[in-house]
Amino acid sequence: MNLKNKLLSSYIAFDDYLEADSPVHDLKNKAIKIFESEGFPTKKQEDWKYTSLNSLLKADYSLSPRRDHDLEFKDVKRYFLHDIDTYKIVFVDGVYSSFLSETTHEKMDVCLLSAAMSKPKYKPVIEAYFNKIAPEDSLTSLNTAFAKEGAYIYIPKHREVEKPIEVINFSTGNEAALMLQPRNLIVVGENAHVQIIERHQSLSDNPVFTNSVTEIFAEKRAFVDYYKIQNDRITASLIDNTYISQEGQSNCRVHTFSFGGNVTRNNLNFYQKGERIDSTLKGITILEGKQHVDHNTLVHHIEPNCESHQDYKGIFGDASTGVFNGKVIVNKEAQKTDAFQQNNNILIDDKATINAKPQLEIFADDVKCSHGCTIGQLNEDALFYLRTRGIAKKEARALLMYAFANNVLQSVKIPELKKRINKLIAEKIGVNMGFDL
């Protein structure tokens, strides 16, 4: 049975235990029908031209993993920001782990979606927000149909969350192959502030295929600082669908650090629904081997006087492939839009590939929209400069790669995270610089 059929028949079994009066019952039924008619995207679709899921669909994924595992904190400590205090919402093989988590209901809700979906108390929020900006494409619909677990974060207005929230999905390898579909719902009230770190981490070399959907709602003047750490094993693949709806004067920033994994597709979408909104999308991608990362971004400027800033840096080694498809839409009404997009890439080896495609659709006449895209090699003069200072070629190359990516790190607001990312970059480049970068 192919994966699509397996998912469809599994849905029927799963549907039984979803209560008919659940606010999402009809949504799910509708969603599975969309997936049934559309199936998995193929390279024939314009948006998927450079990313093939074929190789991922062959494994015989378990859709409902066993619940027994003996994961202890010490086994996974290194995947957390353990040197500072954080809230933690942790899932192991798709199941919430109360043992590894640190949630709260004090003046806000940092907990799990299944609880929010089943308790009447949360019904108004679920009804108002769940699946409200996620579009009806096949993969998002697939996730909606199966959505039962994920992070539920509700920050009431004026609340400044004092410590970052970590959302981590572990897979243990208990199953020969595992498909996960986490679903996160994040609502940040008026003038509230929150920092969130999301991570998907496989703990074995058994294949994992994750199709994740995150909906984020930033109310007026809300500040959302979101970090995605994609440093998974080479046997793990991820489709990350993130949809962000922003109200007036809100500020949302998403940093995506893509260093690991097999096939990674980031569908990152911003919808600006008020005035004086600021949206930031930044990323560092460092790949090797046959890794593939596809950044598919959308910033939809709907109202006037808003800004968006995109800055993606990519370093591609060996036979790795990268895609940057950055779409900016400026509606006719969205006058005085200031949209900036930059994408710089370095190809280190002859077999590495990058497909960069900026797409600007501008319907307003009084806007400032700029985009720049470069593809190049490491600067030979710069390399020579470093080597004349006694720094060996390998280290000199690493230093230049670090310098190239560094710009994006400047805006990371959590110092411990910045340090951690720095270390990951140094590891990924394979060189110890002899000082804390």
Add this chain to the structure above:
Amino acid sequence: MLQIRNLHAGVEEKEILNGIDLHVKPGEVHAIMGPNGSGKSTLASVVAGKEEFEISEGDILLNGEDISELDPEERAHKGVFMSFQYPVEIPGVTVTNFIKTAINESRKAQGLEDMPASEMLKKIKEKAEMLDIDRKFLSRSLNEGFSGGEKKRNEIFQLAMMEPKLAILDETDSGLDIDALKIVANGVNKLRNDENAVIVITHYQRLLDYIVPDYVHVLMDGKIVKSGPKELAYELEEKGYDWIKEEVKA
């Protein structure tokens, strides 16, 4: 110290250096002057080991050892230093961290342990003071957003920290005002001793008022066409290079 014998070098088919002979002894300062495109910067780059240039003939001896096949970093470890006309910006790496890396990489190559942190700090402080470098400057990203003068001063700071045997200053005076020029020249002079040597590449005699050369060489079309005492620099400043061209023709 440095002996260059019949050096021919260039890129692909184009020869830029056409048989250079130069002998620099310990304790000496040599100035290399010449019109644009005469090969001055190429000579500096070839001695420092830039791979873009191919040596077709001749050799470069450092203390008797042929270094012409060595990597740039290996030459640096043996005591060759080049101050760049256009230093490279390295965002995210501070001046201090960069110099630490450079020094410890060289020490590693010589089989030495890393320089102890306290010694490193003391040395950094001492050299920064000598070059009138502000402490804040040391924690800035290397060359990023530096003015032309700051970049050059930073080059000489690196020179002071690395204490090479042979320092090649490629157009270090360009982009410097007179005060900065004095500080930089003064720094170079303080570093001079009987065991090291300096090659100053410059367009103008101005720098040579402060770093006084023992010999002045005129480079034209990839060849040293005339050598003389420091007074030759004044003559070039006054009369330009045309008279030498005539002399060479004759």
